[in-house]
Amino acid sequence: MESFLRLELNVAGIDAKIIEQNKSRFLVKQECRILFADLPDSDPERVPFDAGMDLLARELDLKQCSTAVIFAPWISICFRNIDLPFSSKKQMAQVLPFELETILPHDHKTCISDFHRLNLEEAPHQILTASILESDIETYFSSLARYGIKPVIITHKGYAAAVNFLKDRSDVNDCIFLHLSDQGSSTLVLVKNRVPCRVRVFKTDLLTPEKLIASVSRTLIGFEQQTGVESTFDVFVSSENTDLDLESIQKDLEQIPGCVPQSNRVDQMLETALPRERIEVNLLLPGVIPFSRINYLFNFCKEKYGSSSFLKTYFRYMVVASILALFAFGLSIINIHMDISNLERKIAANHHQALLIFTSTFPEKKKIQDPFLQMKANVQAVLKKSGIPKDTDPFIRGRDLTIVKIISEFSRAIDASTDMEISRLLFNNGRLVLSGSTDNFNSVNTIKSQLESSDLFKKVTISSAAADKKGDRVNFKFIIEM
Numbered sequence: 302m303e304s305f306l307r308l309e310l311n312v313a314g315i316d317a318k319i320i321e322q323n324k325s326r327f328l329v330k331q332e333c334r335i336l337f338a339d340l341p342d343s344d345p346e347r348v349p350f351d352a353g354m355d356l357l358a359r360e361l362d363l364k365q366c367s368t369a370v371i372f373a374p375w376i377s378i379c380f381r382n383i384d385l386p387f388s389s390k391k392q393m394a395q396v397l398p399f400e401l402e403t404i405l406p407h408d409h410k411t412c413i414s415d416f417h418r419l420n421l422e423e424a425p426h427q428i429l430t431a432s433i434l435e436s437d438i439e440t441y442f443s444s445l446a447r448y449g450i451k452p453v454i455i456t457h458k459g460y461a462a463a464v465n466f467l468k469d470r471s472d473v474n475d476c477i478f479l480h481l482s483d484q485g486s487s488t489l490v491l492v493k494n495r496v497p498c499r500v501r502v503f504k505t506d507l508l509t510p511e512k513l514i515a516s517v518s519r520t521l522i523g524f525e526q527q528t529g530v531e532s533t534f535d536v537f538v539s540s541e542n543t544d545l546d547l548e549s550i551q552k553d554l555e556q557i558p559g560c561v562p563q564s565n566r567v568d569q570m571l572e573t574a575l576p577r578e579r580i581e582v583n584l585l586l587p588g589v590i591p592f593s594r595i596n597y598l599f600n601f602c603k604e605k606y607g608s609s610s611f612l613k614t615y616f617r618y619m620v621v622a623s624i625l626a627l628f629a630f631g632l633s634i635i636n637i638h639m640d641i642s643n644l645e646r647k648i649a650a651n652h653h654q655a656l657l658i659f660t661s662t663f664p665e666k667k668k669i670q671d672p673f674l675q676m677k678a679n680v681q682a683v684l685k686k687s688g689i690p691k692d693t694d695p696f697i698r699g700r701d702l703t704i705v706k707i708i709s710e711f712s713r714a715i716d717a718s719t720d721m722e723i724s725r726l727l728f729n730n731g732r733l734v735l736s737g738s739t740d741n742f743n744s745v746n747t748i749k750s751q752l753e754s755s756d757l758f759k760k761v762t763i764s765s766a767a768a769d770k771k772g773d774r775v776n777f778k779f780i781i782e783m
Contacts, residue, residue, distance in 0.1 A: 303321075303365075303366075303367060303368070304319050304320060304321045304330060304365045304366050305319075305320055305366055305367075305368045305369060305370060305590065305591050306318075306319055306320075306361075306363065306366040306368070306369040306370070306445075306450055307319075307320055307369070307370045307371075307372075307586075308369060308370070308371045308372065309372045309458060309484075310350070310371065310372060310373055310374045311374050311375070311482075311484035311485065311486075312374060312376060312484075312485065313336060313337065313338075313484065313485075314334060314335050314336040314337050314338075314339075314353065315334070315335045315350070315353045315354075315357065316332075316334050317332065317333050317334070317335070317357050317361060318331070318332040319331040319332070319361055319362070319363075319365065319366060320587070320590075322590060327587040327590075330365075331360075331361045331362065333357055333360040333361055335353045335356050335357055337349045337353065339356075340352045340353060340356070348440050348444075350440055350441065350444055351440065351443075351444045354444045354445065354447070354448070358448060363448045363449075363450065364448075364449070366448075366450050367449060367450060367451065368450065368451055368452070368453045368591040368592075369445055369450050369451065369452045369453065369591075370452070370453065370454045370455075370589055370590065370591060371441055371452050371454065371455045371456075372456060372457065372458035372461065372586075373433060373437065373455055373456070373457065373601070375457065375458070375459065375482070375484075375485075375486040375488070375502050376486075377433055377434065377437055378431055378432070378433050378457045378502075379405055379406065379407075379431070379432045379433075380429065380430065380431050380460075380500035380501075380502070381401060381404055381405070381429075381430045381432070382427060382428070382429055382430070382498075382499065382527065383400055383401070383404075383427070383428060383430060384424065384426055384427045384428075385400065385426050385427075385428065386426060387426065388418070388425060388426055390418070393416065393418075393428060394416075397414055397416060397430065398412070398414065401414055401430060401432055405432055407432075407434060410434055410435075410436070411434070411435040411436075412432045412433060412434055412435060413432065413433055413434075413435050413438055413601045413603055413604065413606070414430050414431065414432040414433075415430070415431050415599040415600060415601060415603065416428045416429060416430040416431070417429060417496070417497075417597050417599075419493070419496055419498050419528075420494065420496055421493065421494070421498070421528055421530060423528050423529040423530050424527070424528040424529070424530075427527075427528065429497060429498060429499070429500065431457065431460070431500075431599040431601075433455070433601050438455060438601055438602075438606050441455065442606060452602055452606075453591040453592060453602055454589060454591065454593075454598075454600050454602060455600065455601040455602055456589070456598060456599050456600055456601065457488070457500075457502075457599065458480075458482065458488075458586070459480035459482060459486070459487070459488025459490070459502070460488060460490060460497070460500055460598075460599060461585075461586065461589050461595075461598060462478075462480050462488075462539060462582045462585045462586060463478040463480065463488070463490035463492070463497060464490075464497060464595050464596065464597050464598050465585040465586070465588045465589060465595060465598075466478060466537065466539070466580065466585055467492065467495055467497075467596070467597075468588065468595055468596065469585070469588070473492070473495070473535060473537075474492075474494060474495055475492060475493055475494065475532050475533065475534045475535065476492045476534050476535040476536065476537055477489065477490070477491055477492070477517065477521075477534045477535070477536050477537070477554065477560060478490045478492060478537050478538075478539070479517075479536070479537070479538045479539070479550075479554070480538075480539050480540070480582060481505060481538065481539070481540040481541070481550075482505065482540075482541055483540075483541040484541075485504060485505055486502055486503065486504060486505055487502070487503045487504075487505045487513075488500065488501070488502050488503075489501040489502075489503070489516065489517060489520060491520055491521070491524060491534070492534075493524075493530065493532060496597060497597050498524060498528075499520055499523070499524050501516060501520055503516060510550070510553050513550070513553070513554075514553055514554065514556070514557060517554060517557055517560075518557050518558075521534070521557065521558075521560075533560070534560055535560075536551055536554045536555055536560050537551075537580055538550050538551050538554070538580065539580035539581065539582045539585070540580075540582065541582055541583070652672070655672040655673050655676070656669065656672045658672070658676070659672040659675065659676045662676065662679075663675075663676070663679055666679075670725065670727070670734065670736065670778070671727065671734050674727055674729050674732060674734055675727065677729050677730065678727065678729045681729070704726070704728060706757075707726075707728065707733065707757070707783075708726075710755055710757045710758070711723075711752075713755070714751050714752055714754060714755040714758075715748060715751050715752070716751060719739070719744060719747060719748060719751070720739050720740040720744060721737060721738075721739050721744070721748055722737050722738050722739070723735065723736070723737040724736050724737050724738065725737070731782065731783045732780070732781070732782060732783065733758075733779075733780075733781040733782075733783060734764075734778065734779070734780055734781075735778070735779040735780075735781060736776070736777070736778045736779075737776075737777060738769065738774045738775060738776050738777065739774070739775050739777060740774065740775070741775055742766060742775055744775070745763060745766045745775060745777045748777070748779075749761050749763055749779070752779070752781065757783065758781050758782070758783065759782045759783065760781070760782040761779055761780075761781050761782075762779065762780045762781075762782075763777065763778075763779060764778040764779065764780045765777065765778045766778075
């Protein structure tokens with residue numbers, strides 16, 4: 302798989318890694334950390350992220366990456382819970398910017414937001430949202446574009462760890478997931494029925510155990526009051542700092558009303574002990590890869606910053622256009638067949654009319670192959686007998702063609718080894734009808750090719766070719782333009 306760039310942003314700097322996925326394994330090929338404090342002061346108005354990318358480009362081989370996953374700084378993302386009067390996701394997306402405008406701390410600046418429904422029976426229209434300034438997203442895209450890299454996932458690190466934890470742990474239903482970052486923030490995610498329902502972000506350096514317990518308690522109480530849902534929650538704690546005593550923190554949280562000690566968890570009247578475990582966040586985040594599908598993951602690559610490919614974005618429209626094109630093609634084929642059918646009916650009607658005229662004019666003629674040519678020949682014969690001069694075609698007269706010359710040309714053009722018997726020869730005014738038989742269908746094509754090699758015969762058409770009643774010969778009929 303192609304390597305991708307993973308950026309973890311915080312107020313201090315940028316942690317960058319080039320990661321390669323090989324099946325289900327992830328390999329960190331290169332990594333580097335840039336501190337904003339070490340950036341040069343040559344351009345104080347330049348965005349720190351843009352300047353930091355210049356330093357990263359010197360340390361890392363960015364040419365091997367075309368996509369990026371960005372964990373945005375915790376301080377730039379706002380989580381909100383709102384209640385809307387309808388359940389249609391499309392309607393929610395349309396009114397969401399107006400609903401968030403008055404409750405986001407961005408002074409009416411343009412934001413990009415993502416959301417999902419909580420799917421609670423007690424609060425059917427409530428959603429959880431995450432928002433970030435569009436100017437931040439624009440900075441990420443424009444800075445990385447200079448190196449041919451496109452962000453495909455921009456999200457919150459602690460929240461991404463929580464939803465990836467749910468993806469890996471199908472045994473967890475209702476829980477509190479606490480992510481302790483070593484970059485100055487902690488993220489609390491409350492999960493009900495495997496759906497993240499509340500997110501709180503705290504500054505780690507100001508978070509004492511007492512304040513942490515108080516914050517979790519307020520989150521639980523607020524959730525119960527806003528939704529009317531009373532439940533108990535398992536507690537899971539992950540940390541990037543290996544020096545923290547996570548078991549002690551987890552014990553403190555389990556003392557909060559509504560939190561169940563995992564060692565005493567009862568599921569369907571059976572004791573199912575879930576031992577306290579150290580959850581390594583570094584084992585969760587590699588699952589967030591470009592174009593990965595993780596339920597309820599917020600992604601700010603939306604709208605004009607969409608991470609979907611052209612085919613994926615417009616797939617529905619392309620399918621509709623293809624169906625319409627096939628429908629139009631089918632109609633055109635039907636129309637062509639109808640035109641051909643109409644022409645065939647007209648030809649058949651003209652042939653029938655010519656046959657009726659011929660039989661009424663020459664009732665003594667029983668064998669009729671080409672009514673038009675036979676009538677023309679008979680009329681000319683009658684004119685000749687009556688002494689009336691015939692209207693000779695000047696083209697034919699100029700070439701002075703005779704049946705003898707035509708038969709002589711047959712003898713010259715058709716090879717002596719060709720099995721061919723002529724049964725009827727009708728010549729009139731530059732058009733020759735030749736009927737006969739041969740040994741097989743291939744010989745019919747051979748005779749046609751040999752006749753076409755003659756300069757005398759301009760166009761040779763096989764009017765018909767069919768096996769006789771005995772099946773040992775093939776009867777043919779040629780129409781030859783002289």
